[in-house]
Amino acid sequence: MDHKKATDGDLWQYCQNDDMQAYNELFSRYYPRMFRLACRYVPDTMRAEELCMDQLFHLWVKRHEIRIISNFSSYLFRSIRNRIISDMRRHIPVMADLEELAEEQQLDRPSDYRLLSAEVEYSYRAVLNELSPQRRQVFTLSREEDLTYPEIARRMNLSVNTVENYMVAALSSLRKRLKENVPSAIIPLLLLSDFPSLL
Known part of the structure; x- marks a missing residue:
């Protein structure tokens, strides 16, 4: 064979x-x-x-x-x-951030974790859906299929420079919008893109 x-x-x-x-x-x-x-x-x-x-x-x-x-x-x-x-x-002090949040809000820890998980997932998906279709597709192909910029360019019939510009814009939008709703230490984990199934 x-x-x-x-x-x-x-x-x-x-x-x-x-x-x-x-x-x-x-x-x-x-x-x-x-x-x-x-x-x-x-x-x-x-x-x-x-x-x-x-x-x-x-x-x-x-x-x-x-x-x-x-x-x-x-x-x-x-x-x-x-x-x-x-x-x-x-x-990264992610768990410390979560524990501090639980203490501040005086919530039961497992319940607080589930609540935060749901809120973070919702925020992430909402921000992702706000991107233009092409920016969202470029981001998804890069993060979920791990394609290189030239591979994405060939698949989407775009120039590599355009792919790079879309990716920079997508990441900028995601970071900016996520900072409004998500603890900053969690953002690098979110940008791995498979967040809901990994939390």
């Missing part, structure tokens, strides 16, 4: 049957994009590399237990986002 021509789904099935070549092919397909994504949010490139390697190693170790219902790339990028967010939470 030619591993390079196999689909992600087929390669994952072979991995579950202990095919190391299939795993190596998935690794070579996805590690560069995962690393690029991690470097956006983790300033230490060695730490970013470590997070990606850990996630891919976890994939191999747990290959007999992991059930991937969605497509493989969606699962993989969701999992690395989870790992990045966990790492960011260790270095």
